Amino acid sequence: MSTRVETPQDLSPRELRARIRRGEWRKPTAGVAAGYAQANLVVLPRDAAYDFLVFCQRNPKPCTLLEVTDPGNPEPAVTAPGADLRVDVPKYRVHRRGRPVTEEDDIRSYWRDDLVAFLLGCSFTFEGAMQRAGIPVRHIDCGRNVPMYVTSTPCRPAGAFHGPMVVSMRPLPALHVPRAVLITGRYTRAHGAPVHIGDPAAIGIKDLSRPDYGEPPVIEPGEVPVFWACGVTPQAVAVAAGVEFMITHAPGHMFVTDLLDEDLAGG
């Protein structure tokens, strides 16, 4: 009888979060707890949270909300009952006046009764669906973080929040592009279909080899760059708007929810 070795891909969201909480997992979360939806995290004081809610409503492609916690309560009771958003993310970024000032493993010392946590859909959801459909996802195959770019496309502003949309890019053989649109378009709560296909300059990206977040892409001859709205947008908006105080996940180090990837498909 063979003994099956448990891989991070096999972990349940609850077990993965327990490992993170015990300090046993500080790495990016791409590919772990396969089939479960991961989420971008944004934490803001209640007095900034209204404008951020309206910002998300006005910019649903980069900022689809999966959950908004009650002020002061770090438990995401809808998407991961029993979890604690102060300790269950592998790495956090603390931003002051729009700038990331430190990275932390644990944000309990920053927590306040007026903080509201927002969880936003993440492209890891549709990447799994692309792979299951036989569409290769280059940055995963290369073991890299996805390249992300600040565009010239402004988000719709809301109160203090304004700034550019951030996109992630996946190079695809032209043959795969229409199917990739259909497959990712199903996941309306995880950025959905691409926002742009082709010429990077059309959305203000000067040099694909120099992403603003993540790692440079590997693009094969004849491949088409395909761009999806990205959940890192609030971090670019925090910079543009000089947001006083905000905590986010560190890029790639997401919160793993109990939702299934399929829960993020519209309908």
Next chain:
Amino acid sequence: MSTRVETPQDLSPRELRARIRRGEWRKPTAGVAAGYAQANLVVLPRDAAYDFLVFCQRNPKPCTLLEVTDPGNPEPAVTAPGADLRVDVPKYRVHRRGRPVTEEDDIRSYWRDDLVAFLLGCSFTFEGAMQRAGIPVRHIDCGRNVPMYVTSTPCRPAGAFHGPMVVSMRPLPALHVPRAVLITGRYTRAHGAPVHIGDPAAIGIKDLSRPDYGEPPVIEPGEVPVFWACGVTPQAVAVAAGVEFMITHAPGHMFVTDLLDEDLAGG
């Protein structure tokens, strides 16, 4: 050369809103300005608006937000630039402590600098798509308002807002049910797929012939009742929660936006 008679169906949203503003249209808006998305209206003071935003985030099937205006500004700049939400809806309901107290044609005398208007997706969007697909929509064919029911399904609460989900019901021959699910499921910003198919008692509806809003249904032998989340839910929630002050559209008398029905299809 024949002279074409303009019907309400042919009107542009702008022209229809102009007629409403001039007092020339006080009727329900079903079927007018065909192809353009209509919306449920909720107006609340800014100090209740945060909880309502979170309520909508937590209950996206009945309450998908198409737009949230800036406090005091009655112009829905995203979905109908130039419109005025105080005069461009054919009939309003004013609610105090959760109860509808009066109906008005014009809410300028109620308007305040702290009021926020919310526009929510409406099932008229997917009814057009059903009809174009050859699926008859009974209440339209009978010239009635759609029957709506308060269910035993609680909404997820948010702050002061709590209460039951309201559903609309359309009877369908069993043959049409799967296709109706697929067609309406495309319109993720207009309630999407049904929330229940079949036995009304399973969602706490005792008597289909006695709807809580709208008009009684006409159900033919062998037809299946199909239930969709309904944008009247905030009005039931206002009752349950005793909301201090709220203005809504009168059921069936919607705001007609410049968005295309197709803009409410996810992706």
